[in-house]
Amino acid sequence: MSAQTSNWIPRRRIRVAVGLALGLGVTSVVGGLWSPFMLVLLAPALAVGWAAFVMLRIRHQLSPGGGGWEGRIHRLVISRLELAPEAAPSVLDIGCGDASLLVALFEQAPRVAATGVDFWGSNWDYAQAACEARLSRLGHRAAFGRMDAARLEFPDASFDLVVSVMCFHEVRSPAGAKMRGPLLAFSEALRVLRPGGVFVVVDRFGDAADYGAPGDLAAVVEATHGLRREALVETLGVPWPLRTRRALGPVEMLSGRKPGA
Ligand SMILES: C[S@@+](CC[C@H](N)C(=O)[O-])C[C@H]1O[C@@H](n2cnc3c(N)ncnc32)[C@H](O)[C@@H]1O
Structure with missing residues (x-):
């Protein structure tokens, strides 16, 4: 059987979600030092982080090593x-x-x-x-x-x-x-x-x-x-x-x- 070359969840999509979650999280925590209102950004950071985790999990499940x-x-x-x-x-x-x-x-x-x-x-x-x-x-x-x-x-x-x-x-x-x-x-x-x-x-x-x-x-x-x-x-x-x-x-x-x- 030949190795699978790619996947229905492209890596790029996961990288964007991880980057966005980290960006929002860091902005929220650092901004929170100046104004507590910046902490509201934690909610979208967690939501996007969760979406990235789910995508990563699905990518793994689709691949030969994760159930294929x-x-x-x-x-x-x-x-x-x-x-x-x-x-x-x-x-x-x-x-x-x-x-x-x-x-x-x-x-x-x-x-x-x-x-x-x-x-x-x-x-x-x-x-x-x-x-x-x-x-x-x-x-x-x-x-x-x-x-x-x-x-x-x-x-x-x-x-x-x-x-x-x-x-x-x-x-x-x-x-x-x-x-x-x-x-x-x-x-x-x-x-x-x-x-x-x-x-x-x-x-x-x-x-x-x-x-x-x-x-x-x-x-x-x-x-x-x-x-x-x-x-x-x-x-x-x-x-x-x-x-x-x-x-x-x-x-x-x-x-x-x-x-x-
Ligand atoms: C989720 S991938 C599935 C690829 C493949 N069928 C498989 O099972 O691995 C969707 C594919 O549909 C192709 N596609 C999307 N719109 C299309 C269109 N209008 N005409 C031809 N291909 C298209 C995409 O380029 C992509 O390769």
């Missing part, structure tokens, strides 16, 4: 694809990040024709060149492309299988689009899937801030066959604090088949 929950989720997604070791379908991973899921997929079925797309924006520690280098070190090849999940540059019905993990909630709606970004990304995933093809998508489907009213998501997936919806926290028995609302609490796995094979 990120890898467990990838392996659960792959298990839902029910691939035989000799299978060679075309697979698209939308928002592939550091290609961890594709690495695990090749371990299960080395003959798949894999494609990974991502924005590789500055919010994340991921990069296309790192994905290519990682797979080539392991003796695998996948096609990678920088592209917006809201507007996939593939013709209809291009892939046998489509997967995506923790990407759609980040997708923004292009100007003029009538749908929310996450719903648009899901529609695009179904568009590029061939009739009869299988999709497995993990995202914050239980969060109305991302997906709106339940009916909006239902309208996107209503034509699919065998739709299965699982809360990850229950399916995997995720521990605290990874199971909280800000982390995997509202995360579900939706799987099914596009009709019309």
Whole structure:
């Protein structure tokens, strides 16, 4: 198994929170020597410090040394694809990040024709060149492309299988689009899937801030066959604090088949 290169909680985010907590704490204590009113800053310092601790804990839980929950989720997604070791379908991973899921997929079925797309924006520690280098070190090849999940540059019905993990909630709606970004990304995933093809998508489907009213998501997936919806926290028995609302609490796995094979 290859070493994981990064994590869903980037180090940068934790450093900012720790820096802010320390800054507020020191300002409060030093300022308190001059004016007791400065001590009110202790409350936000403690709150931000607590948030930094929780993020640090979650980062650890996601990493291989802390339970490997990120890898467990990838392996659960792959298990839902029910691939035989000799299978060679075309697979698209939308928002592939550091290609961890594709690495695990090749371990299960080395003959798949894999494609990974991502924005590789500055919010994340991921990069296309790192994905290519990682797979080539392991003796695998996948096609990678920088592209917006809201507007996939593939013709209809291009892939046998489509997967995506923790990407759609980040997708923004292009100007003029009538749908929310996450719903648009899901529609695009179904568009590029061939009739009869299988999709497995993990995202914050239980969060109305991302997906709106339940009916909006239902309208996107209503034509699919065998739709299965699982809360990850229950399916995997995720521990605290990874199971909280800000982390995997509202995360579900939706799987099914596009009709019309
Ligand atoms: C939480 S990371 C998940 C990465 C990977 N799927 C995994 O499971 O490790 C979210 C990923 O979605 C990508 N992403 C966000 N918005 C995107 C968009 N509009 N189009 C393509 N990728 C996007 C980010 O660049 C990031 O790599």
